[in-house]
Amino acid sequence: MSDPAPKTHNLGALSAELIAKGRQYYVPNYKPREMILDHGKGSIVWDLDGNDYVDLGSGIAVCSLGHQDPDLLAALDTQSRKIWHTSNIFFTEPPIHLAETLIEKSGFAKRVFFCNSGGEANEAAIKLARKFAADKGKTPEQRNIISFNGSFHGRTMATVTLTAQPKYHVGFEPMPGGFLYCDAFNDEAAIEAMVDENTCAIFVEPVQGEGGVVPAKPGFLKHLRALCDKVGALLIIDEIQAGIGRTGSLFAFEQDEVVPDVVTLAKALGGGMPVGAMLVGEKASEVLQVGTHGSTFGGNPVMTAVALAAVTKIAQPEIMKNVAEKGEKLRAALEMLNTQFGLFKEVRGRGLMIGAELVEAHAGKAAEISELSRKHGVLVLVAGPNVVRFLPPLNITDAELSLGLERFAMVLSAYSGSQS
Ligand SMILES: Cc1ncc(COP(=O)(O)O)c(C=O)c1O
CATH class of the missing domain: 3.90.1150.10 (Aspartate Aminotransferase, domain 1)
Known part of the structure; x- marks a missing residue:
């Protein structure tokens, strides 16, 4: 070796x-x-x-704890001998503990939605943002979502549209509507010129990953927070790549001293298992009511048992x-x-x-x-x-x-x- x-x-x-x-x-x-x-x-x-x-x-x-981490192996072994899957028709123990841990450690979240991937977590956040605006009486034309040039948010139809890189759109048109792109990440004036009362959310990565490993400059996320507050939009931070310890704190947004409305997670969250999550702050925590959204495997007990072990260990x-x-x-x-x-x-x-x-x-x-x-x-x-x-x-x-x-x-x- x-x-x-x-x-x-x-x-x-x-x-x-x-x-x-x-x-x-x-x-x-x-x-x-x-x-x-x-x-x-x-x-x-x-x-x-x-x-x-x-x-x-x-x-x-x-695999933020590498391969064959003993604590993750133990969590997998223990839960796999108990129950593998129940669907969200029933409660099981591991996702409840994981939700509680994420809420406590995030310092802002009130509720959590579990799913299986980053794309799915961002899909949930897109739906949440639209419904948040709809509940406030906004028409479909008043529910625009803004993302930044160079961003990457997923490959499903909505998340690839949210991904402000035209090369990912080619051949898949027509793209879903209501997505606007700010062509300058880290440019305060450019985003300020776009945000208005028809904006329902801004999506941002604290460090753009696929777009070239480009960190948000100091103060940029705070600026987005202020803009969102001005028009009643949600600040949605995509920590799918940058979150769960990757940048030196459990959540990357902690370093930007900003309070998000929504944070999306996946990748390292499951320590190698397919787990995604949407963390929602108080303002939007009651938006997705029974029947509005779902995922058969979301919160699967085996996956979330491993995720709980991963998050607990990485946070040390x-x-x-x-x-x-x-x-x-x-x-x-x-x-x-x-x-x-x-x-x-x-x-x-x-x-x-x-x-x-x-x-x-x-x-x-x-x-x-x-x-x-x-x-x-x-x-x-x-x-x-x-x-x-x-x-x-x-x-x-x-x-x-x-x-x-x-x-x-x-x-x-x-x-x-x-x-x-
Ligand atoms: C910032 C970010 N958001 C979303 C995604 C999509 O995640 P997934 O591939 O799990 O759907 C990725 C994947 O690279 C990502 O880096």
Whole structure:
């Protein structure tokens, strides 16, 4: 495991056969890498052929306690021996405890709706915002929702429309109506010019993830809060990627000293299980009454038992301390590598949500660097064509991160060599 040397990564016969089948059977909307991941422990994963990789992507910010965390395994084991599914026609214990924990720790929420994914949490928030306005007598034309250029909020029809990146809309028109886009994230004047009495909600990510790891500038969310208050709109903070410890506090909005009306969560919430949630503050907590919304699997007892263990553990001070320390270490190492290779225009982010944007001369090469990284035994992500994205487990050890960085240094060396 501790060998930083470049890997050869030959595919075994079984891997090759499975990959061929996967390519044949799946709807071709993804492009999975040429390997079959088999198991993981901590921040290391292994493929079927025994190659190891330092996981600096956590399954896109999901496995925030790495792989096979003993507390999550215990929670899964205990609940799986009790009851698996009941539907929301009945109460079970784990989602009640999880709701109570999220309400307590969020400091603002009064109620919680559980679902299975980020897209579904944002769908719930869109419906809630529209109904909130409808209940106040607003006509459909007066229920506009505003999101920001570069945002990402999901792939369902409503959430992809909310996602203010035209490339995700192409071919899926007609898009649902009532969504407006502010073309300048972090520009106070631009959003101020758009918000009016026909606005029912503003959706914002505290750190835009898919859009390139772009943090909201200090004071921006507070400005949005004031604008929403002025017109009676809801401030909806999408913490699906940035939440649950990723940026160094359990909720990213805590660092912006702002009180949201709604927060959406998924990804790290379930520690690897598909769990989404919408947290609702007092103002809108009674909007979705019986029959207005639902989800068969939402609040599934097995999933929420694991989520409760994940949230409880991630909220501990030692994990948050690790996020701060390892975030610093990762940033410093990337800056240091940049003095050697000069590939990055900027290294930015918060906590362990870090993006390295490529200089103009290497624009569009993030995917190539990500693929080269895999071949060198380190898994990194991209955020658009120009940003290499790092989302390691929040409990990554010093040894694991050092190994990942040693391998990433080799990646940049190999990449630079191939370009000259
Ligand atoms: C900020 C944000 N919102 C929403 C989503 C959609 O979540 P899901 O893929 O679970 O539907 C994502 C996924 O990347 C995200 O990063």
